[in-house]
Amino acid sequence: MASQTKAQKAPLLPRLFPVDCIRVLQAQFFDNSASPPKRGHSQFALKLFAWTDGNIDFQQPHWWRVVQLLEPSKVLKLAKGKRDAGEMTADQFAQYQLAYEGAARMIEEGSRAWMGHIGSPPGKHYFVGQFVLARWEDEDTLRAVVFNGDSNILLDGFKKPRKRGRIAKANAPKLVALYDPNAALQRQDDIDEANRRGAP
Numbered sequence: 320m321a322s323q324t325k326a327q328k329a330p331l332l333p334r335l336f337p338v339d340c341i342r343v344l345q346a347q348f349f350d351n352s353a354s355p356p357k358r359g360h361s362q363f364a365l366k367l368f369a370w371t372d373g374n375i376d377f378q379q380p381h382w383w384r385v386v387q388l389l390e391p392s393k394v395l396k397l398a399k400g401k402r403d404a405g406e407m408t409a410d411q412f413a414q415y416q417l418a419y420e421g422a423a424r425m426i427e428e429g430s431r432a433w434m435g436h437i438g439s440p441p442g443k444h445y446f447v448g449q450f451v452l453a454r455w456e457d458e459d460t461l462r463a464v465v466f467n468g469d470s471n472i473l474l475d476g477f478k479k480p481r482k483r484g485r486i487a488k489a490n491a492p493k494l495v496a497l498y499d500p501n502a503a504l505q506r507q508d509d510i511d512e513a514n515r516r517g518a519p
Contacts, residue, residue, distance in 0.1 A: 332439040334446045336371055336382060338470035342503045343370045346474050347492035348461055361387040363433060365451055375507055386451050388433035391422035407447050414466055418452045431455040461494050472498050
């Protein structure tokens, strides 16, 4: 009982930053089918990492969250509940509805498609207007849209991650993608290279 009370009082983690504040967003796609199923975990998940300013250190993201990828109908059902309870506007619900209809078309076309909430553990606190739509066409082709209020981020450059060591870890991501609209990482690499060479 004490542990439940402690979990309920835990502060909520922050929402995803507004899109215009995000310099770099990394997404990692996981297929957990080889692992024993866990309560509250789906077979597929998208792990998101975001940076807003300063040096982009992949070991220290400014924000991160795991998004469980679910059947689109489950996400739409929760959105309907939020709308009916007055916790979501009609315009916000329309985004979920459009994403759901898009996912349904993708499934009809033979792709796998999911939606997922961006929220805050513990429990199921979901941030209204922040969710993901993902389409998996084959082993190496994934596209995802991160909805964030009135804006969104398209992730369509998913690739297999670079192997570290001879044997890939069982819990390693299957595919990874980067959103870097202003080439922040390239500029950072150029500056680091210039500093190594002692260039002004």
